[in-house]
Amino acid sequence: MEWQKFAEEMAVLARTLLKQDSVQQTLDEIAASAVRLVDGCDAAGILAVRKGRAVTLSSCGDMVQESDRLQGELGEGPCFDLARRAEEDERVFRIVDMTRPQPDWPRYASAARELGIGSMTGVLLYTHDEDFGALNLYARRPGTFTEDIATAGWLLASHAAVALSDARTIDQLEHALQTRHAIGEAMGILMERHGMSDEDAFNVLRNISQHHNVKLRDVAQRIRDKRADKQS
Known part of the structure; x- marks a missing residue:
């Protein structure tokens, strides 16, 4: 990961997000930016859990909405858990290889493999007093999301959460x-x-x-x- 280049891209992204005209446009730009800026990311989406239901707030890539639907339908999955447990300390998840057994989400993992998901990582989009859901990144290739790449996702989510908070306030x-x-x-x-x-x-x-x-x-x-x- 070229951190200097990534930092420059984050600065540009911060300005881009603040220029969006609505909360939805901000959400869509966050998802699209994840695919564009994070190495190996093939798709990205923002998932919230409302009244126990998984809701896709934004998606970029064909596997996102189906993944969210499956997690909500099955009541299990890493994105679903992360968004649902916003009050707990865990703010990030990383699945290096989805082709291996996933004891916490056995049914979802099986379905995810059929969708062609090889690796996943996710970060809560939040500020000090608000939770907006989880930003989830998908890759078709196992082993894509190393610790460095997961950190890049966390930095992206941190920038995005501030912009999203501002967008909500303006809205x-x-x-x-x-x-x-x-x-x-x-x-x-x-x-x-x-x-x-x-x-x-x-x-x-x-x-x-x-x-x-x-x-x-x-x-x-x-x-x-x-x-x-x-x-x-």
């Missing part, structure tokens, strides 16, 4: 601003139509939300849509 802020705008517009409609104060208009929205168990922003959007329909 949440943009969503909050859009929600605030929608609620403000709906309140304005009620105030104009019924001569309400802003406090009364907000209370109407809140009561509808609570009574019908509908999110406040969705109530606001329905009021906006109804006015648009009347105007069209």
Whole structure:
């Protein structure tokens, strides 16, 4: 592994990730960068476990989604375990040779061999207070992911986690601003139509939300849509 070259590539990657326009684009760039930058990596994906189910957040390479599906279906596998056990100390896994027996995941290992997976490594994508799932790297050739290559994956994941955290923060802020705008517009409609104060208009929205168990922003959007329909 040429570490100086890899460090330069990491610097470029950090800037590239921060330029992405959405969380999904950031996830996709992380997976694609793993294949591009890590020696011997044939495919990469990001797996999360939500309510006990394996969810593929992003993939680059034809074996990723099938591998994730199998792990979720079987309830076993290194990527599934890593993402599911985010609260534990173990943050990295490395399988040097998938053609050998894997006692921890016997059913998955057998299926993985049929998929043509020879070697795997994975790293949690996380910051100090957040876990985003696991970045998993696949190679068709056994013995691909040495300790050096696994370390390269860990460095990639560390850069990616910071960029992903920033992307999520920006996405949440943009969503909050859009929600605030929608609620403000709906309140304005009620105030104009019924001569309400802003406090009364907000209370109407809140009561509808609570009574019908509908999110406040969705109530606001329905009021906006109804006015648009009347105007069209």
